[in-house]
Amino acid sequence: MNKRTFLRLFAAVIGSPVISPLLTWASNEKLKNWAGNLEYSTDRLYAADSLELARSYIRNHSQLKVLGTRHCFNNIADSTHSFLSLSPMDKVVALDAAAHTVTIDGGMTYGQLCPYLHSKGFALHNLASLPHISVAGACSTATHGSGEKNGNLATAVSALEIVTAAGDLVKLSHQQGGEEFRGTVVGLGALGAITKVTLDIQPTYMMRQYVYEDLPLSALKDHFDAIESSAYSVSLFTDWQNQRVNEVWIKSREEKGQMFDATPEFFGAKLATKNLHPIAELSAENCTEQMGVPGPWYERLPHFRMGFTPSAGKELQSEYFVPRQHAVEAILAVERLRDRVSPHLMISEIRAIAADNLWLSPCYKQPCVTIHFTWKQDWPAVKNLLPVIERELTPFNARPHWGKLFTTPPAELKRIYEKLPDFVQLSKRYDPQCKFRNQFLDTNIFG
Numbered sequence: 417m418n419k420r421t422f423l424r425l426f427a428a429v430i431g432s433p434v435i436s437p438l439l440t441w442a443s444n445e446k447l448k449n450w451a452g453n454l455e456y457s458t459d460r461l462y463a464a465d466s467l468e469l470a471r472s473y474i475r476n477h478s479q480l481k482v483l484g485t486r487h488c489f490n491n492i493a494d495s496t497h498s499f500l501s502l503s504p505m506d507k508v509v510a511l512d513a514a515a516h517t518v519t520i521d522g523g524m525t526y527g528q529l530c531p532y533l534h535s536k537g538f539a540l541h542n543l544a545s546l547p548h549i550s551v552a553g554a555c556s557t558a559t560h561g562s563g564e565k566n567g568n569l570a571t572a573v574s575a576l577e578i579v580t581a582a583g584d585l586v587k588l589s590h591q592q593g594g595e596e597f598r599g600t601v602v603g604l605g606a607l608g609a610i611t612k613v614t615l616d617i618q619p620t621y622m623m624r625q626y627v628y629e630d631l632p633l634s635a636l637k638d639h640f641d642a643i644e645s646s647a648y649s650v651s652l653f654t655d656w657q658n659q660r661v662n663e664v665w666i667k668s669r670e671e672k673g674q675m676f677d678a679t680p681e682f683f684g685a686k687l688a689t690k691n692l693h694p695i696a697e698l699s700a701e702n703c704t705e706q707m708g709v710p711g712p713w714y715e716r717l718p719h720f721r722m723g724f725t726p727s728a729g730k731e732l733q734s735e736y737f738v739p740r741q742h743a744v745e746a747i748l749a750v751e752r753l754r755d756r757v758s759p760h761l762m763i764s765e766i767r768a769i770a771a772d773n774l775w776l777s778p779c780y781k782q783p784c785v786t787i788h789f790t791w792k793q794d795w796p797a798v799k800n801l802l803p804v805i806e807r808e809l810t811p812f813n814a815r816p817h818w819g820k821l822f823t824t825p826p827a828e829l830k831r832i833y834e835k836l837p838d839f840v841q842l843s844k845r846y847d848p849q850c851k852f853r854n855q856f857l858d859t860n861i862f863g
């Protein structure tokens with residue numbers, strides 16, 4: 417089943433007046449993740465269109481996983497028993513203009529939320545490379561965009577409503593929840609079903625996006641900090657070939673003092689003369705507008721446009737967070753592996769993220785740089801390569817992206833996440849019967 421089929425069938429089922437709001441997945445095709453590299457271990461998918469149905473479903477099942485928009489590449493969302501989808505719960509619950517917050521249902525995507533926010537004069541601080549993903553799933557896995565002053569997407573969460581394993585409703589907020597709140601936001605789906613999310617918002621803003629081509633690796637090495645601080649959001653795309661960064665994507669806010677001066681040259685790279693895809697051979701039609709054309713924040717912060725396939729489609733992804741102070745050393749360590757990496761790679765991306773205080777965020781108490789790999793869909797080859805990359809990045813305490821493919825041993829995760837034991841205790845309180853556990857959690861968190 418491809419992405420479109422999933423959405424079409426799902427919408428058709430939901431639209432039917434004769435079917436109960438608690439629905440069963442019915443399709444001849446196997447249920448897979450977005451990239452199609454993972455066939456989930458069960459097809460039993462139920463969708464709840466109300467809080468009461470979600471609570472009742474959770475109460476009455478001994479094992480389940482909440483499924484978001486299925487954009488993770490690993491088995492973090494997998495279940496051998498059943499899935500609960502909250503995608504019919506996709507509404508804005510409240511916009512509090514005075515408090516600068518918006519509260520949304522647990523099934524809403526950024527693609528649904530952002531145009532609404534903009535129409536009301538508001539914006540989010542940042543977005544990932546694509547708007548197609550659910551807010552709850554993205555925050556649960558510490559999904560991030562770029563910009564050295566921007567925390568990952570979960571840092572915008574100011575309150576959560578969670579249905580625990582017993583079907584109880586827990587409400588936590590930044591102001592009142594203290595450490596427990598900081599433990600729940602990046603929850604990896606282990607604590608319960610997030611049925612409402614409140615996000616911090618700010619007045620809407622306009623942006624411009626510029627792309628430069630062929631940044632010499634030597635310039636990156638010598639001017640890394642200046643390059644990263646040159647605009648609100650900076651992304652570096654490289655295939656690790658020819659000692660260069662293929663494309664530098666610069667996203668600049670229009671406000672006074674924040675505007676990027678798009679000179680024809682940028683540290684030796686040349687301003688592009690047409691829109692580009694990060695993977696140069698692919699059509700830029702799927703990408704957000706570049707060439708300095710002004711547009712609202714939600715049509716410039718992601719690389720890929722809503723309504724179009726993001727990235728390449730048939731692919732795999734891995735990503736490692738490295739503490740900012742080790743960025744250049746870590747980038748050069750990966751560059752030395754270019755001959756092993758390149759045959760399997762579509763493109764790599766390097767981004768910067770601010771530190772935060774969320775227990776399982778890879779940026780917990782440390783600003784980070786991420787080194788991302790979009791791989792050809794050849795898992796046996798990638799699986800052999802990941803330990804090689806991870807070995808090179810171990811001296812920098814690299815933390816893998818929770819939603820992408822990695823082979824970092826559980827003992828290493830325990831070593832590099834100081835709050836992991838606290839998270840285990842928290843999970844036991846929310847889910848004493850291990851209802852929301854799966855193989856991913858058993859191996860990487862509870863092993």
Ligand SMILES: Cc1cc2nc3c(=O)[nH]c(=O)nc-3n(C[C@H](O)[C@H](O)[C@H](O)COP(=O)(O)OP(=O)(O)OC[C@H]3O[C@@H](n4cnc5c(N)ncnc54)[C@H](O)[C@@H]3O)c2cc1C
Pocket residue numbers: 450451481482483484485486487488492493502522523544545546549550551552553554556557558559560561604605606608609610611726727728817818819820
């Ligand atoms: C093309 C592409 C581009 C990407 N770009 C980026 C990027 O720029 N930056 C980045 O950091 N990542 C990126 N990712 C990874 C990715 O988007 C996420 O990790 C992702 O958003 C997960 O959200 P989801 O809704 O798809 O969750 P799923 O994959 O469906 O589930 C992930 C986890 O979240 C839990 N979950 C989902 N919804 C809920 C809920 N309501 N309550 C409780 N738990 C829930 C699940 O149980 C599971 O544990 C990309 C992925 C793809 C496919």
